[in-house]
Amino acid sequence: MHNTLIEHARCLYGDEYQPTPECSLEHREHYFVEELTFADAESILTMLRELCPNVCDGYLPVWIRNLAFRLVLLQRPDEPVLMRAAAESLYLHGPDWDDIAADLGRRADVLDAAV
Known part of the structure; x- marks a missing residue:
């Protein structure tokens, strides 16, 4: 088993900025999706920042990025910065x-106005 979500993603999809590590584990996408589904928001955000530091880069498939942002927003529904980051990613792939x-x-604007 991989130690982090980042390691698992890097082994499965590769990394634009670092070499894919040598790994003898069986890599199946559904195992990664299961791990992503139950990961905490900070682990998911760390993975996104590490593997996709800019909106338009990284080797994560678009649907994985969208799912990752959705899962983060479910865990942190009232964070305008995260909403805007998710929106930016969605606009890029619209x-x-x-x-x-x-x-x-x-929704992010409404939350900002309420503060």
Whole structure:
């Protein structure tokens, strides 16, 4: 088993910034998705920052990035910064997701105005 979500993602998908480590484990995407599904928000955010430090980079599949942001927002629903980061990622990979991204932006604006 991998020690971190980052290690698992790096072994499965590779890393644009670091070499893929030698690993003798069996890599199946559904094992990673299970680990991602039950990971805490900070572990997911750390993985996104490490493997995709800019919005338009990294080797994580778009659907994994979208799922990761969704899981983080479920755990931290009232953080405008995270909403905007998720929206930015969705806009980049739209236009199918533009309505959701716009809604995230509006919700973030409402939360900011309430402070």
